[in-house]
Amino acid sequence: MKTKNIMIVGVGGQGTLLTSRILGALTIEAGYDVKLSEVHGMAQRGGSVVTFVRYGDKVNEPIVEEGQADVLIAFEKLEALRYVHFLKDGGAIVVNDQRIDPMPVVIGAAKYPQNIIEELAKKHRVYKVDALEEAKKLGNSRVFNVIVLGIAAQHMEFSKDEWLSVIEKTVPAKTIDINKKAFELGYNL
Numbered sequence: 001m002k003t004k005n006i007m008i009v010g011v012g013g014q015g016t017l018l019t020s021r022i023l024g025a026l027t028i029e030a031g032y033d034v035k036l037s038e039v040h041g042m043a044q045r046g047g048s049v050v051t052f053v054r055y056g057d058k059v060n061e062p063i064v065e066e067g068q069a070d071v072l073i074a075f076e077k078l079e080a081l082r083y084v085h086f087l088k089d090g091g092a093i094v095v096n097d098q099r100i101d102p103m104p105v106v107i108g109a110a111k112y113p114q115n116i117i118e119e120l121a122k123k124h125r126v127y128k129v130d131a132l133e134e135a136k137k138l139g140n141s142r143v144f145n146v147i148v149l150g151i152a153a154q155h156m157e158f159s160k161d162e163w164l165s166v167i168e169k170t171v172p173a174k175t176i177d178i179n180k181k182a183f184e185l186g187y188n189l
Contacts, residue, residue: 001032003056004156005064009083010049010075011100015145018171019073020051022149026158026166027055037062047102048079073152075131075145076100077116084120093124094152096131096144127151134185143175143182150186160187 006023010016020036027034032055039050052064064086072087074080074095087093095117104110113119120126129151131144146167153163164180171179 001056003054003059005069005088006053006055006071006073006152006156007064007069007083007086008051008053008073008075009079010145011079011102012047012049014049014075015142016049016051016075019145019149020053022146022163022166022170023053025170026162027053029166030055030158030162032056033059035059035062048082050083071152071155073148075148078102078112080120081113081116084124087124091124092152092155093120093126094148094155095120095126095128096148097128098130098132098144129186129189131186135182138178138181138185140175140178140182143178146171146179146182147186147189150183151189153183153187160184163187 008016008019024034024036034055037052052062054062066085068088069086070091072083072093076098077095080093080095097117101112105112117126117128131147132141134147135141135144163183167179167183168176
């Protein structure tokens with residue numbers, strides 16, 4: 001199999017690292033060579049968190065180069081805009097329609113861009129979801145990242161049962177049921 005490149009971006013505390021661990025565990029179980037890389041940019045202060053997951057028959061390095069990501073999973077829409085140049089032609093963006101103001105916006109030194117998702121959709125295949133609202137309907141706002149992952153899973157070659165099995169083994173035991181419900185919700189959107 002040719003190497004598949006997935007990029008997961010968000011803001012500190014949004015579950016970016018857990019999401020990459022789920023995807024990494026899934027690809028390992030499927031027998032692929034897998035490389036993961038994490039980049040934290042002041043994540044504890046609301047900064048960007050970027051993870052790369054690369055899998056295939058043979059993967060030599062963990063970093064996804066610009067223009068090479070098959071799927072860009074974004075837990076916040078400004079992060080999608082910030083990293084869209086990593087997406088390859090024909091790639092897909094799965095974006096949570098959530099706004100989290102970065103520090104320059106908070107202090108008034110910058111403005112939050114308008115119409116981000118609409119602008120991205122002019123050049124790319126964009127799948128948007130208000131995952132935070134959907135997660136609240138499930139009773140746990142913290143599982144919004146797994147809803148987004150469920151949508152992204154539709155762009156990968158693994159079965160729903162394979163995903164659910166890995167989620168069960170990866171998330172904290174007390175959150176297995178809600179995470180599985182969140183994944184299924186996203187997968188069925």
